[in-house]
Amino acid sequence: MMVDKVNVDFHVHTVHSPDSVITYPFLVDACKAGGIDAVAIMDHDVIEGALEFSALSEQALRRGEWAPRILIGEEIRTSGGEICGLFLNEHVSKGLTPLETMRNIRAQGGLVYVPHPFDILKLKRLKTQELEELSGMIDIIEAFNGKPRFPGANTLAWRFLKTHDFPAGAGSDSHEPTRLGTVFVTMDDFKGSGDILEKLVTAEITGKLYSPLSSAYTRFKMRRASEG
Ligand SMILES: [Zn+2]
Numbered sequence: 001m002m003v004d005k006v007n008v009d010f011h012v013h014t015v016h017s018p019d020s021v022i023t024y025p026f027l028v029d030a031c032k033a034g035g036i037d038a039v040a041i042m043d044h045d046v047i048e049g050a051l052e053f054s055a056l057s058e059q060a061l062r063r064g065e066w067a068p069r070i071l072i073g074e075e076i077r078t079s080g081g082e083i084c085g086l087f088l089n090e091h092v093s094k095g096l097t098p099l100e101t102m103r104n105i106r107a108q109g110g111l112v113y114v115p116h117p118f119d120i121l122k123l124k125r126l127k128t129q130e131l132e133e134l135s136g137m138i139d140i141i142e143a144f145n146g147k148p149r150f151p152g153a154n155t156l157a158w159r160f161l162k163t164h165d166f167p168a169g170a171g172s173d174s175h176e177p178t179r180l181g182t183v184f185v186t187m188d189d190f191k192g193s194g195d196i197l198e199k200l201v202t203a204e205i206t207g208k209l210y211s212p213l214s215s216a217y218t219r220f221k222m223r224r225a226s227e228g
Contacts, residue, residue, distance in 0.1 A: 003188045004188070005186055005187065005188060005189065006038055006069075006186070006187060006188075006190070007035055007037050007184045007186050008040070008184060009036050009038075009039045009040070009172050009174070009180060009181050009184045009185075010039075010042075010071075010086075010169045010171035010185060011040060011075075011084070011115060011145065011170075011171020011172060012027070012040065012171065012172065012180055013041075013042060013043055013075075014027065014041055014043055014049035014050070014053060016043045016046050016048050016049025017043040017044045017175065019044070019175055020043070020174075020175035020176070021175065021177070021219050021222045021226075022174065022177055022180065024052075024056050027053065027068065027177065027180065028060075028066075028067060028068065030177040030178070030180035030181055031180065031181065034180065034181030034182075034184075035181070036181040036184055037069060038069035038070070038071060039068055039069075039070060040071040040072075040084075040086055040171065041053055041071070042073045042074060042084050042171070043074060043075065044077065045075070045076060045077055045093075045094040046091065047074045047088060047091040047092075048091075050071075050073060050074065050088070054070035054072055057069065071087065072086075072089070073085055073086040073087075073113070074088055074092055075115060076092050076096075077094040077095070077124060078094070078095070078097060078100075078101045079095060079098070080097060080098040080126055081098070081122075081130075082115055082124045083101050083102065083105075083112065083113075083115075084112075084113040084115050084142075085104075085105035085111070085113070086110055086112075086139075086140070086193070087111055087192070089110075090108055092104045092105060098126060102134065102138070103137070106137065109193065111139040111140060111193050111196070111197070112137055112138050112139045112140070113141075113169055114131065114138055114140070114141050114142060115142045115145065115173070116148060116157075117131055117141060117142065117157055118150070118153045118154075118157045119148045119150050119153040120150045120153065120156075121149035122149055122150075131160070139166075139167070139197060140167050140168070140169040140197070140200065141157065141160070141167075141168060141169065142157065142168075142170060143157045143158055143169065143170055144170035144171075144183055144207040145157075145170070145171065145183070146171065146172035146173050146174065146179060146182050146183040146210055147174075147209070147212050148209070151209070154209075167197050167200035167201055167203075168185075169185060170183050170207055171183055171184075172207075174215075175219060176215060176219050178218060179210055179215060179218075182207065182208045183205070183206070183207035183208065184205075184206055185203045185205055185206075186204045186205075186206065187200060187203035188203075
């Protein structure tokens, strides 16, 4: 039997993140152009964008149009750094401890996805010791982030994953449509949260880095253009 493969960008921000300019039409066009089948929406501390974009995709599919599959997530600012929840149903509040946040994600059937764990120039990240201590509560580690501040961050993440048994995720961390899909995971098609973990084991990651500065410049230009 042929297994369908899907390309998934696990880290995308919509306009519901104050620092992103990705609207739903931009997201659809970028996915089409980049061959991306599914995206995880990881807005900062809000879930509304993910819920809204998911509903829009479902409506489009019902009309017989092509639409990317939306995985509902949130990038949550905890007292110990940023942690993402995936397959969420409800918003998770910011400001809790990492453990409380992970419990909250798990309690609603979600997966704990740790973004950019070794971007050592970012203050908002879990430290290696916390990764070790909380490893029983972590489902996926982001092995490739498109926009690290520290250029060696992804190499350090790979090194960590060589000696730790976590499925590797990857995402563009895009805040503008031109970066969406610059990082993605190619994996067997999946159904739910348990299935995705199993299929990530044999997945392949494709990625290109871009700089946070060029990202900020693109957004500045887009905002200028939309202001006319
Ligand atoms: Zn992010």
